[in-house]
Amino acid sequence: MFSFFRRKPKEEAPAVVAPEVAPAPVAPETPVQPLPNVSPAPAVTTAAVAPAVEEAEITPAPAPAPEQKKSWLSRLKAGLAKTSSSLTTLFVGARIDDDLYDELEAALLTADAGVEATLFLLDALKKKVKEEKLTEAEQVKAALKTLLIDLLTPLQKPLILGKHQPMVMMIAGVNGAGKTTTIGKLAKHMQMHHQSVVLAAGDTFRAAAREQLAIWGERNGVTVIAQESGDPAAVAFDAVASAKARQTNVVMIDTAGRLPTQLHLMEELKKIRRVLGKAMDTAPHEVLLVIDGNTGQNALAQVKAFDDALQLTGLVITKLDGTAKGGVLAAIAKTRPVPVYFIGVGEQIEDLQPFNAQEFVDALLN
Structure with missing residues (x-):
């Protein structure tokens, strides 16, 4: 797997203790404030979350073999x-x-x-x-x-790990862009860089989304926080609280796919973002938009709309293995230059790789 994460020294966060375990000291300057009117969500646990690792243990993934590259x-x-x-x-x-x-x-x-x-x-x-x-x-x-x-x-910008504990990632995108699948692939990439992961099934709008995320959680051996029904913001809040209590490295929050024209649903995304800030002062640390590479100029409209609503920190461009034209990256670079963290060319884990401008242009103008 390609080495694409750049690390900074981790800032140690005080442990936050879940109610069911023995109390542990919490630093007074970072108390965890409960969110009003949000009830805890039952966790759908597919496997135990790995304990947080020391900085010295977080090493780059092996360089890809020449044939893989x-x-x-x-x-x-x-x-x-x-x-x-x-x-x-x-x-x-x-x-x-x-x-x-x-x-x-x-x-x-x-x-x-x-x-x-x-x-x-x-x-x-x-x-x-x-x-x-x-x-x-x-x-x-x-x-x-x-x-x-x-x-x-x-x-072209690397995704930085280890800067926050946990790192909270909010993932957005319209239906059909490959958002939930991308979350599963990213979780696997994180694990290969020695990061423990919790997934939050915040897409309560689409019936099969929770089950689809649970399958990826089981496949990767990570916990999925979910509710049968209810407020997606509550699921996001509970996932962050769980990650802090378990000292998990990364929280990835799936959100309901929606079109930028669905203003009431975009407001729900803004609410999730606000609630994440209540769960952890600096959260969310990454707000990613997943884009179908086949949607052309509509992709640029999505970037503008979601960036205005959520202040995007990065993009993931998927499905560049089909009829994708690729020129939309030039449009994004000139009009709304949000960093492109990853591009995808297929369904397999290894088909999602960090964006490299030189490689991309070489493929475009060989």
Whole structure:
């Protein structure tokens, strides 16, 4: 598995003791305040949560074998093949003239790069061609690669572990984006970096969501906090309280999928965020939005809406193995540059990997 987490020294948090175990001292400066009108939720326990580990024990996952890395890159390239073909064929035997720029503009727009990013790239490319006196089509293609890498590199950011105890992650996204599956994959990644995990089934809106998350919990051997029905914010609060009592490293909270136009449901997400702040002063530490890579410019609209509502800290782009065009990352970088932590190209655990701008552009413009 790829090593993609960057660690900072952990700040030790005082242990918070669950009611059913013997009392332990709690530091007076960080009391756990109960949330009014929130009743405890029964935990659906699939396995015992591992005790918190010392900082010295948290070591990077082994570097991927060359064949594993090659397999990942080949799957990424295959997922972006349609866009890659439409872009790269433009430069075969092409003359550097207005016709080439017009065709490139159309190709970028078709690839979901959006108007703003497309015009930015074209203007920068024309300037680069003139300043560097480029005369060959392959030189222009190489210049476009450089510009794309420069545009996307600010989105490349590692997810930091060990900074908070526990680290509270809120996961959002519309139905069908692969949110719950992504949570399961991320939980496995966390475990490979020696992090104990608790999952919270905060998607009480979709009937099968709780069961789906429980399956991932059982598969990964982690606890899932759930309620048969009730307030998703209460589930989130109880999950954080449980993680603090058990000294768990990471809490990941699933939320109900919804469209940004469903304003009353977006308000529910804001409530969950507020309640997490009551459960732990600094929470949530990460607010991730899971996006289906096939949704094109609609993905950009989702980023804007969820960022306005929740102040996103990162994105996960899924399903880049299908008909995804890939250009939406350029649109996001230019319009709403929220970091892209991970991209996914399939259903397997290893198919979710950290975003790397160089690798992505290489797959797009090989």
